[in-house]
Amino acid sequence: MELNGAQIVIQSLKDEGVEYIFGYPGGAVLHLYDAIFQQDDVKHILVRHEQGATHAADGYARATGKPGVVLVTSGPGATNAVTGIATAYMDSIPMVIISGQVPLPVIGSDAFQEVDMVGITRPCVKHNFLVKDITKLAETMKKAFYVATTGRPGPVVVDIPKDITDPRIKIPYKYPKKVTIRSYNPAVTGHKGQIKKAVDLLLTAQKPIIYSGGGVILGEASKELTEFAQLLDFPITNTLMGLGAYPATDKQFVGMLGMHGTYEANMAMHESDVIIAIGARFDDRVTGKLDQFCPHAQIIHIDVDPASISKTVKVAIPIVGEVKPVLEQMLEMIRESKKKPSKKALDSWWKQINQWRALKCMEYDRNSRLIKPQYVIEQLYEVTKGEAYITSDVGQHQMWAAQYYPFDKPRHWINSGGLGTMGFGLPAAIGVKLAFPDSDVACVTGDGSIQMCIQELSTALQYNAPVKIINLNNSYLGMVRQWQEFTYESRYSHSYMDTIPDFVKLTEAYGHVGMRIDKPEDVRPALEEAFAMKDRTVFLDILTDRTENVYPMIEAGKAHNDMTLRVADGTSTDRELA
Amino acid sequence: MRHIISILIENESGALSRVAGLFSARGYNIESLTVAPTEDPSLSRMTLVTRGSDDIIEQITKQLNKLIDVVKLIDLADAVHIERELMMVKIRTTEQTREEIRGMADIFRGKIIDVTPTTYVVEMTGPSSKLDAFIAAIDGDTIIEVVRSGPTGISRGEKGLHL
Ligand SMILES: Cc1cc2nc3c(=O)[nH]c(=O)nc-3n(C[C@H](O)[C@H](O)[C@H](O)COP(=O)(O)OP(=O)(O)OC[C@H]3O[C@@H](n4cnc5c(N)ncnc54)[C@H](O)[C@@H]3O)c2cc1C
Ligand SMILES: Cc1ncc(C[n+]2csc(CCOP(=O)(O)OP(=O)(O)O)c2C)c(N)n1
Ligand SMILES: [Mg+2]
Numbered sequence: 256m257e258l259n260g261a262q263i264v265i266q267s268l269k270d271e272g273v274e275y276i277f278g279y280p281g282g283a284v285l286h287l288y289d290a291i292f293q294q295d296d297v298k299h300i301l302v303r304h305e306q307g308a309t310h311a312a313d314g315y316a317r318a319t320g321k322p323g324v325v326l327v328t329s330g331p332g333a334t335n336a337v338t339g340i341a342t343a344y345m346d347s348i349p350m351v352i353i354s355g356q357v358p359l360p361v362i363g364s365d366a367f368q369e370v371d372m373v374g375i376t377r378p379c380v381k382h383n384f385l386v387k388d389i390t391k392l393a394e395t396m397k398k399a400f401y402v403a404t405t406g407r408p409g410p411v412v413v414d415i416p417k418d419i420t421d422p423r424i425k426i427p428y429k430y431p432k433k434v435t436i437r438s439y440n441p442a443v444t445g446h447k448g449q450i451k452k453a454v455d456l457l458l459t460a461q462k463p464i465i466y467s468g469g470g471v472i473l474g475e476a477s478k479e480l481t482e483f484a485q486l487l488d489f490p491i492t493n494t495l496m497g498l499g500a501y502p503a504t505d506k507q508f509v510g511m512l513g514m515h516g517t518y519e520a521n522m523a524m525h526e527s528d529v530i531i532a533i534g535a536r537f538d539d540r541v542t543g544k545l546d547q548f549c550p551h552a553q554i555i556h557i558d559v560d561p562a563s564i565s566k567t568v569k570v571a572i573p574i575v576g577e578v579k580p581v582l583e584q585m586l587e588m589i590r591e592s593k594k595k596p597s598k599k600a601l602d603s604w605w606k607q608i609n610q611w612r613a614l615k616c617m618e619y620d621r622n623s624r625l626i627k628p629q630y631v632i633e634q635l636y637e638v639t640k641g642e643a644y645i646t647s648d649v650g651q652h653q654m655w656a657a658q659y660y661p662f663d664k665p666r667h668w669i670n671s672g673g674l675g676t677m678g679f680g681l682p683a684a685i686g687v688k689l690a691f692p693d694s695d696v697a698c699v700t701g702d703g704s705i706q707m708c709i710q711e712l713s714t715a716l717q718y719n720a721p722v723k724i725i726n727l728n729n730s731y732l733g734m735v736r737q738w739q740e741f742t743y744e745s746r747y748s749h750s751y752m753d754t755i756p757d758f759v760k761l762t763e764a765y766g767h768v769g770m771r772i773d774k775p776e777d778v779r780p781a782l783e784e785a786f787a788m789k790d791r792t793v794f795l796d797i798l799t800d801r802t803e804n805v806y807p808m809i810e811a812g813k814a815h816n817d818m819t820l821r822v823a824d825g826t827s828t829d830r831e832l833a
Numbered sequence: 834m835r836h837i838i839s840i841l842i843e844n845e846s847g848a849l850s851r852v853a854g855l856f857s858a859r860g861y862n863i864e865s866l867t868v869a870p871t872e873d874p875s876l877s878r879m880t881l882v883t884r885g886s887d888d889i890i891e892q893i894t895k896q897l898n899k900l901i902d903v904v905k906l907i908d909l910a911d912a913v914h915i916e917r918e919l920m921m922v923k924i925r926t927t928e929q930t931r932e933e934i935r936g937m938a939d940i941f942r943g944k945i946i947d948v949t950p951t952t953y954v955v956e957m958t959g960p961s962s963k964l965d966a967f968i969a970a971i972d973g974d975t976i977i978e979v980v981r982s983g984p985t986g987i988s989r990g991e992k993g994l995h996l
Contacts, residue, residue, distance in 0.1 A: 373847060378858045382901040385847070402901060437996070438843060438904040562895035565888070 281328025283355025309339020314683025330368030345673025381409030406441025445576030469496030470534015503661035648704030678707030865983030
């Protein structure tokens with residue numbers, strides 16, 4: 256088969272089984288768009304801003320586990336994509352981003368719409384390529400998918416100069432079945448001796464805890480994790496990125512840990528004697544003050560990326576490998592072992608944990624005459640029977656969604672954790688809805704965040720991706736306001752916008768349904784009505800209690816046993832209950 | 834502590850900037866960096882001198898290994914090794930000082946490789962400390978220019994860094 260460069264790119268996407276490309280055209284990619292026009296296998300979704308393309312592809316990838324694909328033009332198209340590339344990079348999401356580049360002979364001459372895309376993205380991609388030779392094009396595409404999806408996943412940029420896709424230059428096409436890269440051999444199985452040591456330690460633990468994260472979801476190991484936790488009867492906590500990896504409604508789940516984690520999760524971490532970290536990376540939002548992090552614990556850490564291990568917290572037993580095979584090996588060893596976890600020790604550990612639980616750190620004022628954001632999320636959970644895909648933006652609403660919507664399945668909670676990118680939620684929801692048209696998809700957002708990619712409402716209409724937007728409208732950049740209340744004596748510097756648009760009219764202008772809700776009793780019916788409109792995008796603008804804060808909270812520089820909790824009258828208190 | 838890390842890296846445009854970019858982005862210190870192609874034209878060899886606690890050096894080697902273009906690396910400081918650096922020094926001379934500079938170059942096993950009526954260029958190789966000592970031994974006011982390659986290194990014995 257003889258193909259030109261543009262056809263090679265599109266054909267290689269077909270050969271990779273790519274369903275959707277999220278993109279936006281421009282001069283440097285016109286040949287590619289012409290090739291897209293002449294086929295129907297790979298569907299192109301025209302977004303309204305390149306940032307939207309990256310987040311939509313990212314949402315698609317998080318929900319399906321398949322790599323997300325983006326196509327942007329050179330210069331401003333490429334730079335607009337950078338925020339989304341960095342977002343995917345921080346959360347280890349597999350993506351392939353194809354960017355147009357000016358023709359090879361003019362690279363370096365400050366040509367029209369020239370930017371050094373390889374240079375700009377170098378620190379926020381897993382790898383990137385500049386294609387300089389059409390005979391290497393197919394192989395480079397194969398390598399890009401291979402690198403993006405194996406080991407610790409991540410975004411890969413393929414920058415393609417316009418002359419490489421020239422329709423007049425055709426070469427024989429063959430897509431490689433397999434590629435190897437001599438310098439890239441990610442670990443799969445873990446070291447057997449280390450795994451054995453870890454199992455021995457686990458079976459002698461008195462106050463163990465499982466701390467698992469996004470790596471379990473990325474590595475498709477929820478089933479193994481669930482078996483592992485239940486076989487041992489250990490308490491388990493998840494990071495923000497790991498929610499759904501273990502069923503949140505199960506009694507062994509003690510909630511999220513970290514800055515806005517539960518009291519019981521953080522106390523259990525603090526008091527534990529053995530921690531097994533599984534596909535989690537000891538982020539600073541999780542550890543709090545490092546020198547007081549888990550002072551009594553010996554730590555086992557399973558991670559496919561050696562650089563995640565002992566980066567911020569020294570661990571006793573590192574295991575480099577993928578979660579799934581390593582947990583399988585552990586399960587086998589535990590089942591065969593004569594040693595069993597001490598029932599007596601675990602009973603008293605669970606007794607202690609249940610005492611912490613009894614504090615009910617997530618309670619809030621249920622009698623308020625204002626709409627409490629937590630209540631909205633609880634109602635969202637009930638109306639969707641806990642089965643929806645929930646994307647979110649960044650801020651207080653994100654934390655409430657994480658805290659009050661118990662996820663039982665992986666890949667249903669889709670948010671930007673590492674970069675914390677406002678504007679992520681709506682385009683991500685569109686990507687998810689395209690992947691799962693028969694499932695409910697809701698975007699929990701805030702009045703600030705939604706305005707960062709609101710133009711994608713137009714994309715949702717064009718491609719019939721009816722999502723529900725749950726705007727927890729507090730007329731504040733609430734998360735910023737909360738920090739200002741706590742640490743700047745309530746000097747609310749620029750965390751308030753007094754010209755928030757009429758979201759109902761705005762939504763209607765985009766061709767969707769908009770509703771404003773300002774009474775608690777209207778929340779449930781409005782949600783029911785919205786989800787009943789299966790084929791419409793609905794924007795619920797919900798006016799919530801403006802002063803509500805996210806609790807519990809570990810304030811900056813504090814330790815796990817030094818949390819700020821809500822007290823009955825709605826104010827907060829510093830409580831030290833070590 | 835000082836470490837000397839020797840890296841085999843794909844001989845591709847941009848590979849060097851991945852390494853340099855990693856060091857600046859993560860705030861690691863680079864004392865010196867040398868690169869040149871190897872006997873295998875598809876590979877370059879890079880020698881990098883850095884300083885840091887054991888934890889930082891561990892992260893540096895892990896992060897370097899994570900770069901797709903990095904094929905292999907060793908920390909030469911982990912074992913007995915030889916280090917050499919090349920230096921050229923341009924020195925202003927007078928009738929009276931020529932003899933003395935030649936003598937000094939001899940003691941340090943340097944060679945004079947360029948001569949003009951008013952200058953010498955002295956070439957010297959050795960461990961960095963020897964080159965430092967030579968600079969300290971001659972009158973600083975007479976030095977016009979110093980170029981140093983930065984150290985390169987190789988381990989002693991049978992072992993080697995290759996594919
Ligand atoms: C406003 C805000 C508040 C936040 N508050 C909190 C909070 O209270 N609590 C909290 O937990 N987070 C919080 N975060 C998120 C936080 O910033 C981090 O993104 C998050 O903690 C990281 O999760 P993780 O450790 O699971 O790592 P991830 O970023 O999900 O990384 C996954 C790890 O698993 C490894 N891995 C990947 N695939 C595999 C595999 N197949 N096998 C083995 N290992 C694999 C990777 O190498 C990596 O080390 C907050 C974020 C925001 C924006
Ligand atoms: C692109 C971007 N800019 C700035 C921030 C910093 N930031 C984090 S949360 C937040 C406020 C978000 O406000 P809103 O979307 O209304 O959510 P709320 O906290 O009120 O629920 C800001 C500005 C960010 N995370 N992302
Ligand atoms: Mg807000």
